[in-house]
Amino acid sequence: MDRATQEHIDSRLDDTLKDLLTLTAQPSVSAQEWGLYECAAMVADELTKAGLKAEIMSTGDSRYPSVYAEAKGASNNTLLFYNHFDVQPAEPLDLWDSPPFEPGQRGEYLFGRGIADDKGHLTARIATIKSIMATQGELPCNVKFIVEGAEEIGSPGFHDFVAQNTDKFKADVCIWEGGGVSWDGRPMLTLGVKGLLYVELECVAAGSDSHSSYAPVVPNPAWRLVWALNTLKDASENVMLRGFYDRVRPALENEVEALKGLPDEVDRFKEYFGVEMFLGEASGYEFRRKLLMDPTCNIAGIDSGYTGEGSKTVLPAVAKMKIDFRLVPNQSPDEVAASLRAHLDEHGFSDISIKIMGSEHPARTSIDHSWVKLVGNAAQSVYGVAPYLQPNMTGTGPQYPIQELLSVPVASCGIDYPGNRMHAPNENIRRDYFRMGMLHTAEVLEQFGKQAHV
């Protein structure tokens, strides 16, 4: 890597982290439509300061702006960064050691909602570009940024947004929003995402809450949800929607090989999650296989009746629940949504409504792709060790439209480590891994600029 660029990255590291704290202090909670335009403007400013041409774009829903930026480089190769500036809700607030939108540094760690997911990655990438421009005068390749504002609520309208701008967003390769190192500090490349179906179920059983003494005769929507849910997943964690597993593509040989090559971090994860045993007592390869390759049906929230302190003898009129399904190739969120409706109807729960809150297809880039090799080589030269390869992340993102509509291979890498507590209280990053993520980005840009254009 260019020595001057590396020195510039290091000398500006404190300032870069200050920029990150400033960006993190700006709430941008898509689920609550909070601060999105303010944050989009800050992101566009930062990209402009780095020498890119930036604009705030509508993705078709005026509540959720996105930022797009581009800059020409020395070669004709074009690299697309996908990031997002929106963050998860910070609740439950009382479990944060410091306020989620008053981010700060404690020792090697920086805390705040969104500091890992995804403002840390975005800031690291913009700052890397600033250092390259400052020391080399130009970028080694063309660079584009799509910075979405509604990733955390399932990217509504993003597919159409990409479809309507395929020329503008055209690129050869893509670096995805995030990634980083394993518990043992070794880099990890991730080559896909799980799909998602996020639904809200609601049962309205009466016109208003009533006194619980009427329970012998008045239907209780919380009981109806319990009975319906019990038909949806059994106590062995099998999802009982008809055909749910039929479209799950068995792991390829190179995927199995990659999973076997991943570190055994079960004990670290147990400590991190505060659990004594994982589901099915999974460990070793089986733990990793389940985590990365299995689809899920998760209760993300359930709410009915009186949930405050003390007791209230009430018979609730309404019960609500939020469920997210994580999907793997070749499952389809549309098919799962249809089978959920059919399942509830068949089991006598047509009184339970389904509202679709988010929908994403799963996506994977082939482990053998040359782009994967380039990003891996760059990691090897920066971290001094070959990266682990994950067929996909445990989470979700709108990678399917990017892969499908732009026909680009996608790899995820970045500044994270497994203890980042993203989506949970005390979300954090580590200063040392933030720096390594910047150096890796610089190296990727450098190697990719030199690559013959295809």
Add this chain to the structure above:
Amino acid sequence: MDRATQEHIDSRLDDTLKDLLTLTAQPSVSAQEWGLYECAAMVADELTKAGLKAEIMSTGDSRYPSVYAEAKGASNNTLLFYNHFDVQPAEPLDLWDSPPFEPGQRGEYLFGRGIADDKGHLTARIATIKSIMATQGELPCNVKFIVEGAEEIGSPGFHDFVAQNTDKFKADVCIWEGGGVSWDGRPMLTLGVKGLLYVELECVAAGSDSHSSYAPVVPNPAWRLVWALNTLKDASENVMLRGFYDRVRPALENEVEALKGLPDEVDRFKEYFGVEMFLGEASGYEFRRKLLMDPTCNIAGIDSGYTGEGSKTVLPAVAKMKIDFRLVPNQSPDEVAASLRAHLDEHGFSDISIKIMGSEHPARTSIDHSWVKLVGNAAQSVYGVAPYLQPNMTGTGPQYPIQELLSVPVASCGIDYPGNRMHAPNENIRRDYFRMGMLHTAEVLEQFGKQAHV
């Protein structure tokens, strides 16, 4: 009834309702430990103004004061009124048409949290005594008041409180906290209460909330609650605790007769509750039998994960739920609690904790008791029609210690009507039924004063 007393009640009715609005404006939410001493002081003042000797007593738990008052009358007969000044939480606040603690009158109706349950009854009784004292100079019998401050949370410590004061509270008969008329305006005497076991179940599955992408391996406490609950009650509403129904005493002949004599108000209740069909499509006698004689297992609240607007892909660490069981003779809340623990353990849910939040034994006074006849005769003479008789109310109160420890028969009557929405938003009373309840109270006192002492 004494004509001067009746005229006094009528001429002061507006002032009495103003007193009621003032008392209702004072929050006194036992579940939230809110305003209880302030309200106790107001109640003691009102009783003192009515000529009784009143005191605020500790029931053993300093958070929940009670008020006791007594006055001598012309005869040696002693009538005990049981009331409570605490109220249910007012949540959900957004469903109230006017603020719950800013009570007011709209037409014939008065609204406010606690205006029916139980401040209306208490105010009606105190005001009746005032009118008797003002017009007759003395009460026809001895009168005692126990006005509890923790009825809505299951009367913690009340059994011991009564046990420690049996001499002080000694009485011949008891009028219970509330009652009133049926939908068709005919008086209703109720002769018992259901028992109650109120529990909070909690499952803690991990050290903190995590990203829902870890759902393939991290246990979800909301799913555990769903599976546990599903073993507790089936979709036909059968409680599946071992032996739950074994101790349910079959209805006596005179109870069946009383139930058959009750009006068919199924259609009114459907409209009131906003339901198209009651559980088991119950109607007619079967509706009344279920409502009054069946024990229940009701979900009063369930809470886990993210329950706000929009979506959050979280895997919750904790799930909580509140359940109330309504019990009938001869079920015991202690036995049900023990069988619930055993049931969860046997079904593999020993990770779900049980916290007992309230416990009451069921109680009934015999339909044939002379006290029931006296109160019924008084109703007949005031309302011009014989009262309906209910073996017990659908709800609960600490009647068991009063019946057991003081050996008194208990009857419930008062100012209510079925549309009062007690425990729910827009709790209300009707002015006309409030007045009738006062006249009935005056008539009961008059007749009871004349009765030969037993």
